[in-house]
Amino acid sequence: MKKTLFPAFSILLVDDEPAWLKSFSLTLKSCAGINNIVTCQESREVMGLLDQGGIGLVLLDLTMPQLAGETLLQQIGERHPGIMTIIVSGMNQLETAVRCMKLGAFDYIVKTDEEDRLVGGVLRAIRILELQQEFRTMSDRMLSRQLQHPEAFTDIVTGDPRMQDLFNYVEAVSPSHQPLLITGESGVGKELIARAVHTLSGCSGPLVAVNVAGLDDTVFADTLFGHVRGAYTGADQARPGMIEQAGNGTLFLDEIGDLSIASQVKLLRLLQEGEYFPLGGDRPKRMNARIVVATHRDLAAREAAGEFRRDLYYRLCTHKIHIPPLRDRVGDIPLLLEYFLAEAAKTLGKKKPTPPKELAQILATYSFPGNVRELRGMVYNAVSLHKERILSMDSFLKAIGQSRSDEPLPVQGQNPFAVFERLPTFAEAAELLVEEAISRANGVQAIAARLLGISPPALNKRLKMSRK
């Protein structure tokens, strides 16, 4: 199996004591899963190693024979300003630390500090370097507007420019180790995007999807972390959790907005520490999987209402994608219609029917609360009932009519007529309504009549009357 390197750039440890180099490498590996490490005992070789490229972070000792750490720090800053340096010194002196920070060190760590401080400082630097790198990639992608891996998006049918921008963003952030939040209404394609992220991430493991809605806290912990044998009554066998099953792949947590507060605490700890305890276990396990989460809820509103932890919300928002609803990208409707007609015809063993040309126009006037999933369901239903060469619009109109009559009128706050100082007469109100329907139907009277719930001849009669 291909070994995933973390971080993607190398970390150079420079110290003249081989024992320290060995023990620090081991600490970084066991406590933080950092395995992309290069060590160097000879200070005069450092600049040569950096010139070769591939190194993003240097952990530098100060007191070394030949070249002193402070001299090297200055040289690194001048010749490789993009490389970050952390001083790891035996000297606990404020003055030295201040001098080093002024020379551009990212952090100053004392060798005798707690392990948490050592590892935490390195993880912080990695996070910032990754974000800088992602920012650069993102700017380049946004400027070039050219996808490097369009094949990752072949299942996502769209011609909408906002979706194309979103694909560019997905390409830029997919290799990141930071969590990714995908929001959007139900059926809008969040899982499809999560799959594209996984494909583009280059992760060697599988994508493991878990719907966390309705899981109580213990089931959540058991599902994610697994348990050891005898953890609770009935736990006859040890069982690995989804994190372990995802391995070096992606863990996709769907419906994250429905997570209980207790489970939110567990998820936050997992993201912060990268470690977890299986239920009943006393030895921590490392998480190597990338975390992608999704929700159809307004997470910012839930956070403001105190239903979602602020610290977790901000952690999850490091990378954020919002997929617009189908009603806001009506240009996609004809494309999706064609795509699903072909798919449904193939699945149902029928010849692909031809859709009447008004169908896409009628669908464009509908709000699609169930988004692309709803459209797909409508097409499958129509194709399964289909007999003639031209597809009948009946099942679509029935589904739309049914859904419309179930929807309350979106009158926000008050009756729209309440704002009129003089109430319009029936005739005036009807004229305004007809005008709006014709405009929404792009001038197609048959569609406007459907929107108004009257027959096309009745609409025609009204139009003639109002023209007189």
Ligand SMILES: Nc1ncnc2c1ncn2[C@@H]1O[C@H](COP(=O)(O)OP(=O)(O)OP(=O)(O)O)[C@@H](O)[C@H]1O
């Ligand atoms: N742009 C698209 N092109 C083709 N198929 C799509 C597109 N968007 C969504 N679909 C299809 O619509 C259905 C719903 O998509 P998906 O499961 O990704 O939505 P979701 O946002 O994750 O839904 P939920 O919030 O209910 O989990 C799937 O069958 C998916 O293949």
